[in-house]
Amino acid sequence: MSVLTSRARSVKDKHTQVAFYSMGGEMSSEQAVRGAVQAHSKRVWRFALALSGASDVADDLMQATCVRALERHHQVTSHDRLDSWLMTICRSIWLNEVRSRSVRRAQALSVTPEAELIATVSDSETNIFAAEVFTQVMQLPEAQRETVMLVFVEGYSYREAAALLEVPIGTIMSRLSNARQKLKTVMQHDAADAVQRSGK
Amino acid sequence: MTFSDETLLAYLEGSLDEAQSRAIEAAVEDDAQLERQLMALDPFAPVVQEVFERLPAESPQVNLPDSVAPARSGGFLRLVAVAATTAIAAVALTFWATRPADLGWAQQAAIYQSLYVPDTIASLDSSPASLTAQFAQAEAELGQSLNRDVLEALPGLELKRAQILSFKGKPLVQIVFADDQGRPFAFCVIRQGPAAANKDVKQAVLSGLATATWAQDGYGYMLLGSDAQVDLGGELNVLTETFSG
Numbered sequence: 001m002s003v004l005t006s007r008a009r010s011v012k013d014k015h016t017q018v019a020f021y022s023m024g025g026e027m028s029s030e031q032a033v034r035g036a037v038q039a040h041s042k043r044v045w046r047f048a049l050a051l052s053g054a055s056d057v058a059d060d061l062m063q064a065t066c067v068r069a070l071e072r073h074h075q076v077t078s079h080d081r082l083d084s085w086l087m088t089i090c091r092s093i094w095l096n097e098v099r100s101r102s103v104r105r106a107q108a109l110s111v112t113p114e115a116e117l118i119a120t121v122s123d124s125e126t127n128i129f130a131a132e133v134f135t136q137v138m139q140l141p142e143a144q145r146e147t148v149m150l151v152f153v154e155g156y157s158y159r160e161a162a163a164l165l166e167v168p169i170g171t172i173m174s175r176l177s178n179a180r181q182k183l184k185t186v187m188q189h190d191a192a193d194a195v196q197r198s199g200k
Numbered sequence: 201m202t203f204s205d206e207t208l209l210a211y212l213e214g215s216l217d218e219a220q221s222r223a224i225e226a227a228v229e230d231d232a233q234l235e236r237q238l239m240a241l242d243p244f245a246p247v248v249q250e251v252f253e254r255l256p257a258e259s260p261q262v263n264l265p266d267s268v269a270p271a272r273s274g275g276f277l278r279l280v281a282v283a284a285t286t287a288i289a290a291v292a293l294t295f296w297a298t299r300p301a302d303l304g305w306a307q308q309a310a311i312y313q314s315l316y317v318p319d320t321i322a323s324l325d326s327s328p329a330s331l332t333a334q335f336a337q338a339e340a341e342l343g344q345s346l347n348r349d350v351l352e353a354l355p356g357l358e359l360k361r362a363q364i365l366s367f368k369g370k371p372l373v374q375i376v377f378a379d380d381q382g383r384p385f386a387f388c389v390i391r392q393g394p395a396a397a398n399k400d401v402k403q404a405v406l407s408g409l410a411t412a413t414w415a416q417d418g419y420g421y422m423l424l425g426s427d428a429q430v431d432l433g434g435e436l437n438v439l440t441e442t443f444s445g
Contacts, residue, residue: 038262045255070264130250152242153248158228162338180212180213
């Protein structure tokens with residue numbers, strides 16, 4: 001989050017800014033943002049999927065996020081944690097520009113596991129389980145879904161997720177608790193299957 | 201308070217009673233080690249991660265423009281506004297960097313603020329996310345709360361941005377507002393250190409702007425209006441009451 005500083009912070013960081021402009025061996029903020037976009041496109045896409053619940057919306061949302069980030073590269077004064085900066089931009093575009101016109105459509109669709117998810121695994125039992133977990137996560141309410149994606153999948157700490165989603169850390173924890181309760185059914189089912197399989 | 205791994209695991213599995221669960225959640229707020237411990241023990245995270253990590257199967261294609269001129273809605277006027285803002289910021293920075301050394305912080309802040317025009321603040325990103333990040337950083341730098349709720353509730357002023365500047369090595373935070381005609385207003389706070397004397401409110405016109413300054417408990421405060429004539433009374437009452445130590 002610390003990268004979201006404003007232009008005139010550069011009063012303090014004047015020398016860094018000069019280095020950005022001169023590009024004398026040091027990476028410019030534009031280069032840093034282009035690099036971050038390439039490095040983090042998958043995780044931005046996954047977050048966009050968790051927000052929107054639909055892979056075509058996720059495609060558009062990720063694209064819009066990357067273009068917006070590039071337009072705002074001048075806001076970047078630190079190259080650390082550009083991933084969470086991208087996530088913040090993604091969520092802000094979702095909330096302010098995309099959500100209202102996507103939600104009605106997403107509710108009408110039943111969420112189905114991605115075809116490519118199935119295609120990447122050869123073991124069919126693992127496939128079935130993965131598809132169940134996928135469906136369970138995608139059926140969580142949006143707030144739980146985005147939290148699960150940030151913490152469970154992307155490995156953000158509770159407090160990082162709290163800062164990114166602008167909620168108290170307690171809210172993050174209770175969202176995760178509620179999500180775990182819903183995921184429990186699939187997991188227990190899986191554990192029973194594993195026991196069965198190992199007993200064969 | 202310390203919790204055994206068994207207790208934490210019971211929490212994660214949802215089999216702990218309500219009171220103990222709340223105790224763990226409260227403890228995590230101030231205990232990053234406990235947070236790491238919980239995250240490491242969570243049996244759900246690796247399972248979900250394994251499923252979603254495979255998505256998407258290939259890195260998504262990102263089409264980025266070669267040049268980064270802002271291309272969003274708003275078209276030509278927006279471009280002009282952005283260009284003007286950038287030019288003004290450049291002038292302001294030059295001005296700031298080449299300032300005479302003997303001026304006080306309030307004079308410097310007034311010179312800087314006097315370069316602001318409505319276009320400077322029109323294109324600022326004042327989304328809640330940006331403001332939250334800006335305030336967190338500014339408050340950390342100052343070591344004191346900026347009472348964002350009070351600032352957001354100032355009548356007739358819309359909060360636009362908090363940014364960190366520096367004066368002779370002391371952190372100086374400038375908070376910019378737009379009045380109802382979109383003209384820039386500002387409130388500045390500088391950390392002067394515990395040795396600095398308290399000062400009563402003093403109103404003056406500096407660099408063509410109506411200003412009010414005061415100091416309390418090691419911090420200096422300054423309110424700057426959009427021109428020399430503007431009446432600062434309403435805002436000043438709220439701010440002096442809020443920031444009076």
